[in-house]
Every structure is written in C-alpha cells, then in structure tokens.
Amino acid sequence: MRLLSNIGSYFLLMGRTFIRPERHSILYRQTMREIEKVGINSFPIVVVISLFVGAVITIQTNFNIENPLLPKYLVGVTVRDSLLLEFSSTMVALILAGKVGSSIASELGMMRITEQIDALEVMGINSASYLILPRIIAAVLFFPILCLLSIMVGLFGGYLACVLGGVMPSNDYIYGIQYAFYPYYVGYALTKTVFYAIIITSVSSYFGYHVKGGAVEVGRASTRAVVQSSILILMANLILTRTILS
C-alpha cells in the first residue's frame, strides 16, 4: 500500500512540476544555475573515475585474452564497447545518483524543514515547478555531455595504460577502438543517459520535497533517494537494453 501511495504522490508531484512556469526568464536562470551545480561540478568525478576505469578495463581485458589466436586490437574493441554500452551511461549514472541525487534530496529537504518551500507556496508560486523543473531540464541537457566526456576520457585512460603501463602496443589499441564502430551505440548510450537523468533528478526531488521532521529525516531522505534512484536506474537499464538493442 505504501509503495502504491508513494508512486501516486510521485506522479502527482510530477504533474505539478511539468506545468507552464511562472516566468520563462526565471526558469532559464534557474536552469543555468542547476547546470553548473549538477553538471559542471560533476566534471571532476566523472573524469577521474572514467580515466581509471578505462585503464583498468584495458589491463583486465588484455590479461584475459592472452591467446595467440586472438588479435591484440580486440582489447581496444572490448574497451570501447564496454564504455559505450554500459560504463559511461549506467555506471556513471549510478555515480551521479550518489553525488547529484543526494545533493538534490538534502537541499530540498532542508528547504522543506526550514519552511522555504512553504514561503514559496504562500507567495503564490508553484514550488514544485520552480524547484524541480530546472533540475530535471539541467540534468537532461547536461548528463549526455557527461556521458560523452566519460567515453572519451575512458578511452584515453586505456591509451595511457598502453603507453605508460606497457600493457600492449598502443597502435593495436587505437586500431581496436576504431574497428567495427557502430555510431548507433553512441545514440543508445545517450538515450539511456536521458532516462537516467530524469530518474535521478525526479526521484531525488520527490524524496527531498516530502521530508517531514528534522535533520535526521533529511539524511534518511537523501539515502532513500540514492538507493531508489539506483534501483530504478538498473531496472530502466534492463528495459531500455531489451527495447533498444533487440
């Protein structure tokens, strides 16, 4: 029953979120602020993680296909497809659910318990639309950029593993990452990222917006936002993969 009630109030909140904003200029300004907060500020973590994961996938793949019958460039192919199909969309989304999701839930939760959301409501402002819509738009616009960045940095990480770590000849790696490339995979990764962006921002906003009580509840809402977003991302991954790649 509680699950159904949560799903119901989530959709009611989304109904209030996706309506015409009070002022488009304010929506634009808020969206730019959110792009900085949820997007640009996530650059460092995405770069660092993607760089190391790219290098590690290269080393592990090379270690696992030590077979004279298999050409070395297959390592490059595997790294590229791993990044494109799964890591740079789903794994990065799970990382962002932790970083961005907890930040959104705790920020809105604090606004709720300090009556800032009530202040918006009594001013006659649709607080859901004012607070949540810019976050969703910012994430939908910017998460695909983070996904592309992750792919590029991950591939570069693999290259560094070849050049600096001497894992395999870098020529083979570069040939591999270009071999049998399907641009469709990029579209697939970006499509998934857009869905994940909506899940992370809307679910986290839902938990933050409905906080009741004090600081302990804000912490709980933040944890629930990350856990529920992560589960939904994994479920969406299965459904989208089945739908798009079959």
Next chain:
Amino acid sequence: MIEVKHLYKSYDGTFVLNDVSARFEQGKCNLIIGRSGSGKTVLLKSIAGLIEVDEGEIWYDQHKFSHLDSRARREIRKEMGVLFQGAALFDSLTVEENVLFPLEMFTRQTRAEKLERANFCLERVRVSGSNGLYPAELSGGMKKRVAIARAIALNPRYLLCDEPNSGLDPETGIVIDNLIKELTEEFQMTTIVNSHDMNSVLEIGDKVIFIYRGCLCWEGSREEILQTDNEALNNFVFATNMAKQIKRP
C-alpha cells in the same frame, strides 16, 4: 479583514482546531496566543492555506478563500505577506535577492524600479547596507527584518506572522514587534501574529484571541487580558510565580 468561521481540523481523530471562529480587523495587530501545541500554528497555517481544514470557512474580505481553487488562491496569495518562525529566507540568495524575489516573480517593473522598491523595503525595516550578505551571515533579528522586508515588498493587504520574535532576546523581540505594528498601521494591512510571548501581547496586541486545546477560549484587548477571570488564560498569562504575585492584589 480576515474572518474564519467554524474551523475544524483533526489529526488521527484528535481535534487540533475545534469550532474556531474569529474576525481579524484591517489596520490592527491581531494576536493569536496559546500554549505550545494548543493549535495556534495550525490555525495560522490554515488561514495561509498551507493546511487544509476539515470543515469551516476562511474569508479574505469578500473572497471565500477556503473554497477557491488553486489558481484563484494564488491571486489572493500575491496580496499576502508571511513571516515564518525561522524567517524562511532563501539560503542561496543574498538579502537583496531575497527581497527582489517576489518583485521578479510577479511584477513587470524595470530592474531599476525593482531595486528601488527592494532598497526602500530594506531601509523601512532598517537593514540597509547588508544587501550583499547571505542569510547565513545574518543575526536572528536581522533575518526577521529581511523576512519582513520580503513580506511587504509587494505591498500586501494581509500580513501573517508566525512567532516573529521566537529565538530573539526580549529587546530585539520588541523592536520586531513594534516594526510589525508600525507597518500594519502605515500600510493598513490586516495583520495576524501568532505568539506565546506576553511582551508582544502587551506591546502590540490590538485584539487578542486565546486558543486553548484547539478551541477559541477567550478574545479581547490587551487591556482586558489583565483583568480577565478566565482560568486557562490566567494560567497562561501569569505562568511564573512572580507574575502570579503581581496578579494577586
């Protein structure tokens, strides 16, 4: 004028408001007093439309607020200024941006006109010169003043204040109270102040209503409050031993 008629509100079968009716006059400071948990915050939030009552009517002049849809309520809310207990300033905005906020949302004025109005409001509450500060950098009293400036930015007809001097020392509390009274008289607003501070009651209470266990138990002026025989009110007003000794003669 704001009027509430036969308001009922219950949580899990317990009545928090039980047949409360009252009238709050324009140009006067109307105080709602009562012990913690007596239902005064629920009453104020019901009047503001933040809590839906189970039964009863809330009137803002000729508008039956309690029966309006959200769009029509929004129009009345634009004429409403609310001062929250914790000030509820937006953390991410500076003092100036906080006061500009309602002007940017609801007016078509130029940037210069909005700034002029914001600065006027800040000067009116005596907080000029702090425009670039963030709420976290302000004292409790200054936060309340900025919140009042934000509340009056749109020239509201109704001002609702939830415990405006809670967390403040008595001297600063009186300054805030007097500011509310001055603004009420100057702009002829209908002001409702929720308080359990007797200093406020005796300083600014043009009309006082006492809520006891969710019911309206007494109403009158600040002068009458000292002579009343109402036992619950006397227990509230003269709670300390020293106050009881003052009352005895």
